[in-house]
Amino acid sequence: MNEDYLITPWEVKGEIDYRRLIENFGLSIFKKLPEEFYKEILFRRKIIFAHRDIERIFNAIKNKEKFVMMTGLMPTGKFHLGHTLIVKQMIFYQKLGAKIYIAVADLEAYNTRKQSLEKSRKIAEEYIANYFALGLKEENCDIYFQSKRSKDSKKSNAYYSLQNLFARYVSFNELKSVYGEITPGKILSSLLQASDMIHPQLPEFEGQCPVVIPVGIDQDPHLRVARDIIQKIKNPKFIQISSTYNLFLPGLKGGKMSASDPYSYISLDDSEKVIEEKIYKHAFSGGKPTAEEQRKFGGDPDIDVCFQYLRMLLEENDEKLEEIFKDYKSGKMLTRELKDYTIKKIKFFLTEHRKKIKDAKKIAKKFI
Secondary structure, eight states, X not given: OBTTBEEETTEEESOOOHHHHHHHHTOBOOOOOOGGGGGSHHHHTTSEEEEESTHHHHHHHHTTOOOEEEEEEOOOSOOBGGGHHHHHHHHHHHHTTOEEEEEEOHHHHHHHHOOOHHHHHHHHHHHHHHHHHHTOOSTTEEXXXXXXXXXXXXXXXXXXXXXXXXXXXXXXXXXXXXXXXXXXXXXXXXXXXXXXXHGGXXXXXXXXXXXEEEEEGGGHHHHHHHHHHHHHOOSSOOOOOEEEEEOOOBOTTSSBOOTTOGGGSOBTTOOHHHHHHIIIIISOOOSOSSHHHHHHHOOOTTTOHHHHHIIIIIOOOHHHHHHHHHHHHHTSSOHHHHHHHHHHHHXXXXXXXXXXXXXXXXXXXXXX
């Protein structure tokens, strides 16, 4: 990290060099995927670009053995398109037989962002409703708050005891080297995050089994701490966790989305008028200043935010995506036309989503 470039679980600043991070964090590139993984565009198009120990999950799926997909949500800000990348993975793994564990990080929000537990609970309800509206099934799904793990005292005690056991296996200097600036709140959050990731393997929950955790690269410090603890702890014994890493869906203005800037993201409750305004006025373009120049020199789809939204989320058809790429790059398609098409895809996506959100809110209340 330096003044212009920073990646922590709480802040991302500057242009992200994924290749450098793969090397620095010791991640692996996918060599070969099982056939069913190519059905998901996030894997097929390498939006999910790296992993640690994913082979355990491949083997569990192949042998129809128990496995868990664990993830968390930070209950701050609006639910937006960027969040759907992780939700798509929840749904994907659930269809392959995974038990889904979702931790609402309300204690982390309280300790590191000074947000009340009450506000976190209200925001979490919105997030969880969107999960179910997007296609997550309530069966085989465990959603909980860090502040109140379970009404079952045995499960709750096991979860919180694990956090305290882990304190023995990590030093202040180790945490400082992983996170940089350290506060008591961040130390407690780190140990509780480790408990979130590892506790599904306790006998009170699923027992020993492979666990995969899909994250953005900014959350890897939490994973490194948890993996180091697993290597050191002898009793109880755990299977090392697996993880995958997806690209960030870029903010409308380029770079990472910012919860403090509503014009950097598309919220799932934005009106059609607001969506049009955000795309037309704020979406970073790879086009040229004039239509004449673009016809002559073409645009750059690799830096165009609208094209990235189509590639990472909205356009399932590979042939159509390739056609748009070529037309935009050659100048046959103008920036306005690309924005028009993207708006059309967003509106269709949200229209279908909103048909399901009312019933999804009822399901979410069961978990809240």
